[in-house]
Amino acid sequence: MSTRIGKSGAPMRKEPSQARSRATVDAILEAGARILGDRGWAGFTTNAVAAVAGISIGSLYQYFPDKLSLVEAIRRRHFDDVLAVMRKAMAGDLPLQQRAEALVEGMIDAHNINPELHRVLLDEAPGYDGSRLAHDAFLAEYQGHYRDFVAAHRSGRKGPGDDVLAQLLSGAVEGVIHSAARKRTLGSPELKQELARMICSYLRNAD
Structure with missing residues (x-):
């Protein structure tokens, strides 16, 4: 860590x-x-x-x-890349399957540019207290996109609220992507297919 x-x-x-x-x-x-x-x-x-x-x-x-400031700028650029993926995935009026595939494809592409970099940012590079506001802003927009995703595609309105479902869904997707980055398996077609399938299944049964 x-x-x-x-x-x-x-x-x-x-x-x-x-x-x-x-x-x-x-x-x-x-x-x-x-x-x-x-x-x-x-x-x-x-x-x-x-x-x-x-x-x-x-x-x-x-x-x-110093090098800590440089690493923080690299980390913030990664935030920007991820948010660009989310904005693109949420654009237009796509059915659930296509939107899930767009989200998975974009997230994998964002992390596949330099998989070792993401591992170092996650596990080795120190954090930077001054980045907290930037990180909070990133999380607010990031979670907002997932919340919109859930609201647009969940099967019903019973059960947990959109915020809870969005938190669970984003955590699951992040976990799979980050684990695959560490294991160098981001290029697996089966990974993309099953992750999109997981997203669709989760939202279709969220009631």
């Missing part, structure tokens, strides 16, 4: 305002994600990230004061 380090404030020293600086930050985050996935937290250094990104260490420190 990862630890939590007491530090407050935003992870970045300054936000990029021009296209060139945004490209630099993107290169830093991509290099950081690659190194963190390949070497783990113990082998993660800002010097290595700067070298892979093709910039000077001084340029990196213009945006990220």
Whole structure:
């Protein structure tokens, strides 16, 4: 399990305002994600990230004061990727089966970009106290999408409320996805099929 380090404030020293600086930050985050996935937290250094990104260490420190701040920015980008998946899966008026398949496909894609990175973020990289507000905002929107999903597709209105069903469903999907990321089985067609089947079965029997 990862630890939590007491530090407050935003992870970045300054936000990029021009296209060139945004490209630099993107290169830093991509290099950081690659190194963190390949070497783990113990082998993660800002010097290595700067070298892979093709910039000077001084340029990196213009945006990220230390490696903990850089890891937090990588983690927040992951939040953004997951929320983009949820927004796409909830868009339009799809039947349950198609929406469940879209959700599963998107969640697997978001975690399959760099499975080792997700394992390190889950199990090794320290947390960051200053990220609590960002994490809370992520969870609020994330759970809101699941709640809308449940409300649109549950079979009846008896039994537990939408919030409870959404919490249970999101926890089940997360558990399967994160376990598969650790075991490197995210590419399994059977996993996708059975996870979508589980979602549909759960909501069709939620009464």
